[in-house]
Amino acid sequence: MDDFESLSHSRWECKYHVVFIPKCRRKVLYEQLRGHLGEIFRKLAQQKESRVEEGHLMVDHVHMLLSIPPKYAVSQVVGYIKGKSAIHLARVYGERKQNYVGQHFWARGYFVSTVGRDEQVIREYIRNQEHEDQRLDQLRLW
Numbered sequence: 001m002d003d004f005e006s007l008s009h010s011r012w013e014c015k016y017h018v019v020f021i022p023k024c025r026r027k028v029l030y031e032q033l034r035g036h037l038g039e040i041f042r043k044l045a046q047q048k049e050s051r052v053e054e055g056h057l058m059v060d061h062v063h064m065l066l067s068i069p070p071k072y073a074v075s076q077v078v079g080y081i082k083g084k085s086a087i088h089l090a091r092v093y094g095e096r097k098q099n100y101v102g103q104h105f106w107a108r109g110y111f112v113s114t115v116g117r118d119e120q121v122i123r124e125y126i127r128n129q130e131h132e133d134q135r136l137d138q139l140r141l142w
Contacts, residue, residue, distance in 0.1 A: 005069065015053060016074055017122050018064045020082060020110035025060040033089060037062070040088055044081045048072055054123045056130065063126045065115065074112055082106040 004011040034057045042052050045066065054065035068077050086105035115122050 005067070010070065012070050014068050014070055015115040015119060016066050016068060017113045017115055017126070018066055018074075018078055018110060019061055019112075020078070021061040021107045023104055023107045027060050033093060036089075036093075037085065040085050041081055044084050045077070048077045048080055050077050054126050056126050058130055058133070063129055065119075065122055065126060078110055078112065082110070 004013045037057055038055060041055065041062075041064065045052050049069050050072065051067040052064055053067050054063075056063045066074075066077065068074060089105055
């Protein structure tokens with residue numbers, strides 16, 4: 001029972017594997033910003049009482065293991081993280097002083113899967129995804 005979080009009237013463990021991509025998979029722009037996104041994602045998740053348990057920023061997409069309280073919808077938290085991070089990136093790295101209106105950094109959709117007893121498998125998958133992609137790319141050369 002120590003692994004569960006608690007709210008005033010409930011104990012919970014709600015973890016989700018989330019994947020999303022930058023719009024048009026902008027690799028050049030995204031590679032320059034990769035180093036700054038991890039901390040941004042963690043701070044934004046905390047604002048929604050959520051936690052990034054595991055994460056990996058790939059060349060053209062993001063993998064995260066999110067712990068989200070049951071009082072928030074997954075779409076609400078993911079939308080918040082994507083929207084606020086796009087605004088932050090536009091202000092800080094796009095040298096814009098106003099809101100990032102009319103342009104989007106992230107593509108509209110995302111993938112989400114619940115994590116049950118397979119949490120350790122998902123954590124390993126997120127950690128090793130970049131190496132696996134490189135291995136598969138090498139196999140395709142032949």
